[in-house]
Amino acid sequence: MGRNTLLQSIPSKMKAVVVTEYGGVEKLEERKVPVPIPKENEVLVKIYACAINNSDILMREGGYGTDTKSSEKAGWKREAISFPRIPGTDIAGEIVAVGENIDSSCLGERVVLFPFASSGPDGSEHMAEDITLMSSECDGGYAEYIAWPKELCRTMPLSSYVESSSFIVSCFTAWHMIEKSKVAPGEKILITGATGGVGSYAIQIASKVFGANVVALARDLSLKEKMIELGASEVLSYKSKTLSEDILEAAGGEIDVVLDVVGDPLFSTCLKVLRNGGRLAIAGAVAGAVTQLDIRTVYLKHLSILGCTLGTRKEFDQMLAAIREGKIQPLIDKTFPLGKAREAQEYFKDSGKFGKVILKNEG
Template sequence: MYAMNHSGHRGLEGLQYSSCATPQAKPGHVVIELRAAGLNHRDLFIMSDRSPQDTPFIPGSDGAGIIVEVGQGVLHLALGQHVIIHPTIGWEHTADVPVVPQIVGGPSNGTLAQYIELPASNVLPKPEHLSWIEAGVLSLSALTAYRALFTRGGLRAGEHILIPGVGGGVATYALLMATTAGARVTVTSRSEVKRAEALRLGASQALDSHADWNDTLNNLGPVDIILDSIGQAMFPKYEKMIRPGGRIVMFGASSGDDLHLPIRSIFFPQISLIGTSMGSREEFVQMLEWVEKHKIHPVVDSVYSLQDAAQAFERMEKGEQFGNIAITMD
């Protein structure tokens, strides 16, 4: 088969479109012929951290395709079935939170390939209303957004949620899911184009990331939940806008890991700081049910061939996309 392999260099320089062995299904596993896959910022982080001496591997956590081989003992899946990949390996039940979730595409081989072999428990029927490309970009970002909003954040209809830095995959899914849940959604972005697109998708208001948010935010009332992927650069703003008893749900740290807070600003107004990452198989099933119930369609920013995946990553690295970047395996 052909795949986008990573070896020899850190970052995007290590990507090579080349041939490698087609996987075969072990007992309890299946092989999927992939029709589409999606990119995530996680892929960039993994490739930048790899040593030039590391064994070649295939990045990518999102994907959808057709089962072409079924391993011994797999009874609930069949040849020719259209499926979507649940990217978290070994995390079945929501309550059993792992120390660090294991994800398809690091350390195991991922979805930027013509074929992938996976445990049967990581494969579910593809939502019928989604195209191959839409299903191919759904998994990891939508699962992360669903867990952050509902399992950890406890979002309820009528609440006001702030999503800074709209445009990336998780933030875009969070916007779509929060609006279908009946929440009032405020987003921020440096890009006027991204702010306009967020309003088109149902955001109640879209603010310039560099502006003073306080007066404008008050138009929708105090913020109940903040969905944060930025970290230290934004936290000084958060404490001024979140209501007493509000929740800050953290799933990223794009501006850095170190966080310095006056402790009294947390315990006097009784703010909850909540961490979240990825999601379980139970939550993946719930997320798919939500997507199907509300007929949510992923926002696809652009589509690249597998051979051009390095160019797709360059677009993501520059932060140019709104929504998800898809890869096709034609």
């Protein structure tokens, strides 16, 4: 990096929180590590905020399993992680240095980072075999700086670093689920895990962007009013012993689309309440990754089951546009300084929170 490629003095070392090996929060360790140097077509971003996701927790715990053994420890690609690894996929920051082939006029831009790189063509980049996801295949945002391709940087949708970081993976995943499900205005949508990051953003997107009627499922009803404010027509507790009947009554009939992040405990209910020809979009399994399926239910009801992870650059840009237009509001529960990453991840797993948990870098 020459002088004309720098916005400010860049230190040689930075503070980062790394995962040293699979395990509990004790495997998160604060270290001083080299500041990355942007390569050709890359920029160096000074990180001011990074939201926490379930993927950060699952990466540390090795919770994705492998293709041959669901309980084996592995990362997001169902392969072994190379440790130490800096977690974090939801980054908002400022471009402070550029690599070769990048015009220095971008210095000072306040950006959010598209969270993965791949060689896949537009529209299927999220399905490429060589996908490189921050926090799994490469270092992420629990740090002071990151080097990232300039073409994967986008102007921050809001003026706040913290608020802008809150959307990146959770809201993006929710958007992709709804796009892939081809949700139409007036359709009846069931959203599980509705107080979580993906679920709470899905309520907003489905109701306020796509014009659907939303029934939200949550652990309890203490946050019912907040979910109604976000756009849910009805909010139900999944602890009900008559849950299927409750859903059908609340929706006024069978469901067109289910957006599920819970997994096993609600899987049979999701299939039961779908209409013939309904769609089930799955983007998580926070309460159980292995389930039983009566395949006859799928073909006799002509159901479509859609696996959803991340999304396309076009969808990411559409999401950012909706945020700028005020159709999707940031949902933030609490912020922590970077050095409190252990406490932040423990708090993140607290079922009582509503909205995103954010790590901040000061200065």
